[in-house]
Amino acid sequence: MxxxxxxxxxxxxxxxxxxxxxxxxxxxxxxxxxxxxxxxxxxxxxxxxxxxxxxxxxxxxxxxxxxxxxxxxxxxxxxxxxxxxxxxxxxxxxxxxxxxxxxxxxxxxxxxxKKDSANRKGYDASDVVYLIMPDRFANGDPKNDSVDGMEDKLDRENPDGRHGGDIQGIIDHLDYLQELGVTAIWNTPLMEDNEPTTSYHNYAISDYYKIDARYGSNEDYARLSAEAKKRGIKIIMDVVTNHCASAHWWMNDLPSGDWVHVFPEYTQSNHRKSTTNDPYVSKVDYEKNFDGWFARSMPDLNQKNDLLINYFIQNTIWWIEYADLGGIRVDTYPYNDKDAMAVYSGTIMKEYPNLNIVGETWLSSPAEIAYWQKDAVNHDAYNSNLPCVMDFSLFEAMTKAFNENEGWNTGLIRLYNSLAFDYLYPHTDNIFIFAENHDTGYIMSTLGGDIQKFKHVMTFLLTTRGIPQLYTGTEILLEGKKSDGDGKMRVDFPGGWESDAKNTFTAKGRTAKENEAFNFLKKLLNWRKQNPVIHTGKLMHYVPENDTYVYFRSNAEKTVMVVINKNENAQELNLKRFAESLGTFTSGKDVISEKEFDLTKGNISLAPNTSIILELK
The missing domain is CATH 2.60.40.10 (Immunoglobulins)
Structure with missing residues (x-):
């Protein structure tokens, strides 16, 4: 500023x-x-x-x-x-x-x-969220690639450097995302990150009221939101309340002595988020998780300071109003002071009762994740006021289920078992679900490049309960493993730069396999958009057998039967077991292939290694 x-x-x-x-x-x-x-x-x-x-x-x-x-x-x-x-x-x-x-x-x-601002509708289970790391998506304005006064300059050859993607690049490709069927965009942080190196992710914020100049301006961000809204797409802002950048302007002159957590010597978080619920936890371990620094370049902020938490409440509301946002994502939620964050989420939701806030709850079990969702029945009566949580438990199940044969606790049973713990969540429709994001490996690398497994994963992700989130490049089968470093898991989108030899934003620029994946997702996403039964319909599933998982989504108007057949052999699926869900339906039409299935014969034929989504009649 x-x-x-x-x-x-x-x-x-x-x-x-x-x-x-x-x-x-x-x-x-x-x-x-x-x-x-x-x-x-x-x-x-x-x-x-x-x-x-x-x-x-x-x-x-x-x-x-x-x-x-x-x-x-x-x-x-x-x-x-x-x-x-x-x-x-x-x-x-x-x-x-x-x-x-x-x-x-x-x-x-x-x-x-703005008119009716308080009643704005946030993202929900009717949406499909597309996660973009702006620096790696598209360079719409090369003039802002390097900016005077910003230390980290353009270096596209460096996997940890700035590559030049920006807000204009996102605006330029909104039509592409609309065609795909996306209804919400979650950008990793766009606020200023003036760290000298590795600033491209922008999770070390140096000015909470300013868009990073290498992405554009505050006005550009508001314009992105307005252009997205014209296409039926909401914008979700990524907010970081746990830590700031060591380059933040206030680090040279803190607003108060207790604005950040200070230790006799540098103390990093132990990253043991389970200390939140551990009945045997020591005070030193508990405080180290919540008060220790995330990294040396990310001073840990003290949310117990009333002035600080109010600063963040107002900052979030300011951006919602200014940029006409459709929701918030909060980074590293379980590292913040939990009581202060209950005030944060509760205050924002009082101002916008139909908005949505999702917290990054990177924990392994449903019991740990559910603790952070609003209205959960917790051992300590804690209520986070956080409407939405991220289902890392289901994510871990998805990354394993399609590479394993069926066993007592392996293969598709992992999906079944994960969902079986949904009784712990008070709001099962309001849960973020995903197969990959900017902190994980690409799902196609996990699946070994197998497009049939990809279709299984996407079928499940887009028809089970919750709010599905895709990552940039999911639709064109981008690959990269987390073990290979950021250069592999946060790749540039091919075609986002004029100098790119390949432009996968166009059908002509994609390979036959990439077009197969894109068209599969496009058809499924646009169908999902028009079918509330997938958004909020009742879910009933059946224990997987023979590497085949069957479940139903139903409401008063419609019933959909999903069959994920991971078996390498063709098989006859006996329908008698599913009579409770099939009722009097006599036929079904597959959403993707548009093939008709006769249900009156008592069984249906399943091709090897295929999934079907049947609209029942």
Whole structure:
């Protein structure tokens, strides 16, 4: 953010030289706000040299200063405003005085909210989310590849370097994503990350109110959201509350002594998130998970500090309003202070009751993951207020199930067993499900490049319960293993750069195998979009037998039968076992092949190693 001289006044004109002698304000955050929010309270962070010695006043109908908070740091002042219902949008001056003498003014604006903003609908099980790592997707504006003042420059040959993907590149390919059938985009963080190296992932944020200039501007991000919305696509923002960048502007002058967790010597998190529920846990291990640093370049923030957690609540709301967002994803959720994050999620959901927030809950068992979902019945009565969690348990099952033969706890039974623990989740439709993301290997590498296994995985992912998430390149069978390093698991999308020899954004640029995968997903995604039975219909499944998994989705209007046959041999599927779900249906039509199946004969023929999705009649 630019440094503002407080001599810039709305109603009065003062010379720059006279104000330079009086006072200097570096920042006021949030930079502006909105009227008619459900929560009438606004907390302003003011940063400037010795700013805490000043009194603050203002004069605007409907707005009052409730409290001024000083910390142990003289260069910060927190000003709490009360904005009454019915207050008009407009501008006013914050007046800074010392011993009754006006020293400076700072202009502040309250904007009008977008119509029906509070009732915006977030992503849900009717959506398919497409995860994009912007730096690796498409370079729409080469002029911002390297930016003055940003240390990490363009180096596409370096797997850990900046490759030049940006917001314009995403905008340029929204039609491609709409054609595929995507209804929501989750971008890894776009806020500024000014670390000197490995900044392309942007999970070490150096300015929470500014889009990284190598991606574009705040205005570009708002434009992305508007263009996506025209195509029926929601934008999900990735938020990082657990840690910031060592390059964050406030690390040179912290707002308070307890803004970050400080140890006698550098202490990294033990990454033992199970300490949350461990009945035998020691205090030292518990605190090391929550308070230890994620990495040396990522100072661990102290969410117990009320000023800090309120800063993040307001920052998230600011972006939702400013960019007209369709939801939030919160990184490293179980590393944050859990009580503070319950306030964070609860406050945001009160402001936007139909929004959705998903937390990254990278844990192995349903019991551990379910703990973090709102309304879970927990041993300590903890309620996170977090609507949505990420199902890493089902992810792990998917990565193994299709490479194993059927056994007591292997093969397709892994999927069955994982879902059998859904009783632990209070909201089973509101769970993120995925076969790969930016932190894992590509599913096609896990499957050894087998397109039939790929179709099995996608069939399951897109017809079982929850909110399915795809990763960039899923649709064109991109490969790469996590063990090979970031260069293999976070590859550039072929065709996103003018110099690319291959452009897989077009059918002409794809191989026959890639087009087969793309067309399979396109048909399935666009069918799913139109079928609420897959979004919220009742799920009933049957224990896998003979490497074949059968389940049904049903509501009052429709029933769909899914058969995943992983067996290498053709087989006759006896339908008698599924009578409870089949009822009086006599036929079914496969969504992909459009082949008709007669159910009256008591069995159906399954081709080797194929999946079918039958709309029953």
């Amino acid at each position: 630019r440094t503002f001289l407080i001599s810039l006044l709305m109603g009065s004109i003062f010379s720059l030289s006279s104000f330079a002698e009086k006072a200097k304000i570096e920042r006021v955050e949030p930079m502006f706000w909105w009227v008619d929010m459900k929560n009438p309270n606004l907390q302003l962070l003011v940063h400037g040299e010795n700013i805490s010695k000043y009194d603050v006043s203002m004069n605007y109908p409907g707005v009052t200063i409730e409290r001024m908070i000083k910390t142990d740091k003289p260069n910060y002042l927190f000003v709490n405003l009360l904005i009454k219902k019915g207050t008009k949008a407009g501008r006013f001056d914050l007046v800074f005085s010392e011993r009754g003498k006006k020293k400076a003014s700072y202009p502040y604006e309250l904007k009008a909210r």
